[in-house]
Amino acid sequence: MTSAYQQLAARFQRISRFSHLGAIAGWDMHTMMAPGGSQARGEALAELSVLQHELLTDSKLGQWLEAAAQEDLNDIERANLNEMKRAWQQATLLPASLVEAKSIAGSRCEHAWRQQRPANDWQGFAANLKDVVRLSREEAQLRAEANGTSRYDALLDLFEPGMTSAKLDITFGELKSWLPDLLQRVVAKQSQHPLVQPQGPFAIGAQRDLGLSIMKTLGFDFQHGRLDVSAHPFCGGVPEDVRITTRYKDDHFLSAMMGVIHETGHARYEQNLPKTWRGQPVALARSTAVHESQSLFMEMQLGRSREFLQFILPQVTTLLGAQPALEAENFIRLTQQVKPGFIRVDADELSYPAHVILRYEIERALIEGEIEVEDIPALWDEKMQQSLGLDTRGNYRDGPMQDIHWTDGAFGYFPTYTLGAIYAAQLFQSVELAIPQLRDLLVQGELGAVFDWLQQNIWQHGSRFPTDQLLRNATGNTLDTSCFRRHLERRYLQA
């Protein structure tokens, strides 16, 4: 006889296969789709959302979940059951009509954004965004009632289970207490070393080859993934075929290169999720924040370290040609340059948290109904002025229109970037303790021991443990901003 757990496993296997199709169609939408395909794609993905919702909210699931809880399960099955329950609870809260409406509104807003952003068309964008916000508030309300939390906390829980705005306020408060001063000191310190800027053009083909070469160094498995181009870099696809993207400018190569390193961090996590449990919720990445810790481990902790930069420099000069800006010390300073700017994805690790905290404060207020879409630009201008001293008035394209998250209704996502940065610093410190000769290995591009540590401590566990426990098992501690602070001070003040 088939146990309730087995019934559940079969159902989630099926859901996972449909997610596969959605992931590929979603990747295609951002990389390959002809413009005229947008509406049909949006409708097809919305139909898929409805199906996934049906499969997940089927009344049998509630019964199976209850019955399976009484069955004799091993630890992993138990963890899998918890994740199933979580997914089921999240889905049963939403009516199918809301799921479909949100998917359609998100697709429409995101597609129009592609033309609106270059045109700096805030009014056009805001009209679509209002729909997305309205539907996201409906969603948040339903989730909040069920969770007994605030509306925003209910969305936050989707991206980092267990996280609350109360905890974020403390964590972000800590950062706000020392980051602005540190930022100022670093900018002052760096101003003493004039930088030689790289002189382009850098052929897109050569930049792509450089990205592929670094991906190889970082252990990306090309049997199970590929690199393409999109307006906004992302990591998509499925663990068996991970699709990362970057974007190229021919007068500048560092942004595309670091984008590739960042997305490779995501990709390695995906590619190394537990294969034996594939198709089950427990085989998925722990959370968006933990995912980001992997990309930032690769980009910030490892990729921008003096040692790694020394190792990859010959690849850079071989493919792009030698020039004064690419002499070792200047190359390192370029890559570690701290310079507050408009664009979050191009931000250095010292100003990045300001971008996130600004978005967190705005989106929380938006979801809680304290502000409306029309209020965003003024708040944006005010906070950018306060935190980074930048004037963003009238520049929507490099302001609230620069990101893709709100267009898709992914409110609650932004804080995970900075949580990821903090986790990454904690993980890297543990790697340093575990591998005493680490710095020497990095200079030689010998990264095997680092990846083994990540495989052992993070990748192979999928969603087996809650984030707090995963982190405690790996580092001996839960969320803690001190490693992040130490890392920043060491790299930017003491080097």
Add this chain to the structure above:
Amino acid sequence: MTSAYQQLAARFQRISRFSHLGAIAGWDMHTMMAPGGSQARGEALAELSVLQHELLTDSKLGQWLEAAAQEDLNDIERANLNEMKRAWQQATLLPASLVEAKSIAGSRCEHAWRQQRPANDWQGFAANLKDVVRLSREEAQLRAEANGTSRYDALLDLFEPGMTSAKLDITFGELKSWLPDLLQRVVAKQSQHPLVQPQGPFAIGAQRDLGLSIMKTLGFDFQHGRLDVSAHPFCGGVPEDVRITTRYKDDHFLSAMMGVIHETGHARYEQNLPKTWRGQPVALARSTAVHESQSLFMEMQLGRSREFLQFILPQVTTLLGAQPALEAENFIRLTQQVKPGFIRVDADELSYPAHVILRYEIERALIEGEIEVEDIPALWDEKMQQSLGLDTRGNYRDGPMQDIHWTDGAFGYFPTYTLGAIYAAQLFQSVELAIPQLRDLLVQGELGAVFDWLQQNIWQHGSRFPTDQLLRNATGNTLDTSCFRRHLERRYLQA
């Protein structure tokens, strides 16, 4: 109250949206997918097949179909209902387990074929193909019992409704009665004109640009489609975003160029299917054979005509450079060269029917259980020797392993190529009658009137009429080999 017809329309709309995802994932599988993604993709597509099958065989559909037949429907709705019924009948015949098994076996066979073909590994290929044949026979048996036809005819009906092997035997018999002699005379005639062969290399980028330029000339809508590369050229995607592919060799450009013209014929049909009925079965292409008539109209009737070749020659020399082989008369002779060879997709229009008739005879015998997979190579060798005088012994890669159709279990598909060639000749003759100044227009690349005629007579009708009626409305006649014969004699003997 929602009518039964409306219920059906909503259901088929939903099915169409899932087909969209399958079409994109299928395209991706052949163009973009990392090798390691194959198994997961096969499983995901199989799961989708099962879903589509469930949606189509739902017991409510039978009731709705019966009720809708009594409702007050206009002509188009009535035609749509007929197509719905056809789809439902075809689907209800097959158990979900067979649908899934066939999809998985097809994916596995096709994926392994990518390595097996270059390795000429017939044994490895045959092992997978046997599974596909076994499942296709099961399918054919179930369909044959329901249709009251032979097993093979039941499969044929999937690709050209109403077509039978009795009719094919007559039609192919006619071709066999005059084609071998014509072929021989043309080869003898052409041997009097020595050809100058193009000297490569032809840069892939320039070949791609040439393809894009010709697609533009042929009216391909780039807002609703794109051109990529795959091992075997195909036209996929969805009407809103048609994906065509070709394959490039750097020492030869004609094959890729003609491939693009061919697939553009398919693409224009798809892009111009009736937009107001999108998502309904009546908005789909009439049949595989009619689809092929559109690609062959574009490739053989129009694309290889002296007039069109004169028009595109400047595009060719601009992009690939001038050389003796690309002087007008030699270029036309190259493109119209008749030379029996191993590869079907590279075959000229005089030897092409021999490739098709050979496959037809083999696959019919295979499905009817008269032969087994092991018997294919010997039959292949014998028939290729008979019809085209070629020795194929031991050369599996350019023999039965050259095509992708059998790997996917698409038995009954091959005859549609030659049916399409015959239809295309009939259509082109009608275009000539309708547009007296046609030859002058072609030389000037003024193709608007030709496309208007196709739009009026073929594209806009989708599946509104049976093939026979569609053809009779457009040309005044049903399937008739005389136009094809006249076309070939005029182009190859009288020019």
